[in-house]
Amino acid sequence: MKIAQVAPLREKVPPLNYGGIELVVSRLTDELVRRGHEVTLFASGDSETLATLEAVYPRALRLDPDVSDYDLYEMLELSQVYQRFAEFDVIHSHIGVMALPMASLVSTPTIHTLHGSFTPDTSKAFSYHQNQPYVSISDAQRKVDLNYVSTVYNGILTENYSFFERAEEPPYLAFLGRLSPEKGPQNAIAIAKKSGWTLKMAGKIDEVDTEFFAAEIAPHIDGEQIQYLGEVSHPQKVELMGKAAATLFPITWREPFGLVMIESMATGTPVIAMNLGSVPEVINDGVTGFVCENIDEMVEAIPKVLQLNRQVCREYVENKFTVTQMVNGYEAVYEKIIQQRIESNGRIHAAKIQY
């Protein structure tokens, strides 16, 4: 199959540190190439991939102080993609709304993976193009009535996550993620204080969250019970999660997927999470963690989580959330959509318009 993968340009593929979408695109693209597909990856020029790389800009936009309008470069990237539409059997966009108007003008089908949540403005744009084929990354994400062709869960390479047979002594709770209100580090602190457990937090602080961090998080950090380790590398993250008794996922928003949950379970560490968004789909409640309704339930889950089998957590991820399963899911979607398009149009490609 000739496949175009279209990544955002903010981070390189794969990302240096944080960048969930770019990580998923990287794993998907490389595995598709390994399976024999002819893949062109549209991404920032510093990306590393097994596919043919096409870059509209030499660097990840976040690293370039000369660039102020990110959307404009992603629009240019989409121009590049769609002017070459006839070269591809399928275009897979990870960009969101911006690809919609172009996608509906060409005969090559575009699959749109929804990586984020809907805003009132983006809901209108998606609804206008509701017949385009969408992939949700959890069933919970389907808040707007669209033509969802499948849910394909994000997957990780489990070999990049060491398995930890037992939690470290003395035991502690882990929190990993952006230190932003929607990820709930404030809840993690409340849970630690109510339970008396040690909490080790790591993650980046976005500029928009500096006030929140200063007011709600920093005053509680004592380096003893409440520890903040800053931004950490992948190996540090794996160790921090893997040695924890439990990872907290005390979100306050409808997380569309939540990679941290599967990363933690892959290391053997169960997850205590708030019942929002994808959480009940990603955690096997009572087996690989606990799905809770409030902070008190999360506190009560701590002694119970110690009874869970860490090997089962690992196997659960291996059976459900690997790159292999993710790519199986997308391959099936591509085949289905191409078949549908051939049936409705009698061909995949329209004659190329000359200009």
Place this chain on the structure above:
Amino acid sequence: MKIAQVAPLREKVPPLNYGGIELVVSRLTDELVRRGHEVTLFASGDSETLATLEAVYPRALRLDPDVSDYDLYEMLELSQVYQRFAEFDVIHSHIGVMALPMASLVSTPTIHTLHGSFTPDTSKAFSYHQNQPYVSISDAQRKVDLNYVSTVYNGILTENYSFFERAEEPPYLAFLGRLSPEKGPQNAIAIAKKSGWTLKMAGKIDEVDTEFFAAEIAPHIDGEQIQYLGEVSHPQKVELMGKAAATLFPITWREPFGLVMIESMATGTPVIAMNLGSVPEVINDGVTGFVCENIDEMVEAIPKVLQLNRQVCREYVENKFTVTQMVNGYEAVYEKIIQQRIESNGRIHAAKIQY
């Protein structure tokens, strides 16, 4: 001819007060209808037009507190336009870069009028699509190498601008425009103070300019020599300009056109302007005003401007900057581009892609 006109959505067409692009689109659209063309105007739903109105949103976006992402709605509007491309002989976009990726995917030609100036980011986007047909609104605007098919100056309906045979006594200078650094109200004040003349200013203060206004403009307003009349209606504007001895246009940026200059000359009032952007194309130097290199030259021009013939100023606009001439210019562009497209493709419309 079947023509789609695509307006921005920030203001209605025509605009309530400020909104140069929306005013030009309104005049152009109505005159095209009067000449027998079949015109569809894509604009905000509160627009008033002789054409068939198609609106993706019921109100001008600026008036709607629920809308935060303007680009998204203009993208939706463009979706609407380009899904119907086969219904039109020509699409005329006043939106800027956002129309480019879609325009190059369909067989109906799009004419892009450049209403603004280039930024480093937009330059890249335009350059990528440099073969699209562009109309500049002054020759001076052509700072990026593109396929410019014509310069079509903006035009006004001179019947909406009363002619004033003589300036009011005691005489004063007028400044009209946004109170922002690039429009140069600070220079207007300097000119008034150096010359001892009275200055009457009117125009809106954008939110981004409130600090500038407070620091650079407000301290000089004394209600006597330096007067600020706030935002004014069209009749008030015409009177303010028409009764002035001269209108100042002391810009600090490369104005792509500058409607205020032709509005002032239409009332009979010559313009003293800084030599930037379109200024030497719009003013007949020494006849309908003076094109100056600095503030001192603008001060020295004041006694000279009193010698100019106000009737000549009026006739100059009537001969060069009316809606009639503007529409003549665009009609010629449409015909030329459609002809070119037929010659290169053998047809205007591609088969419509079904999906």
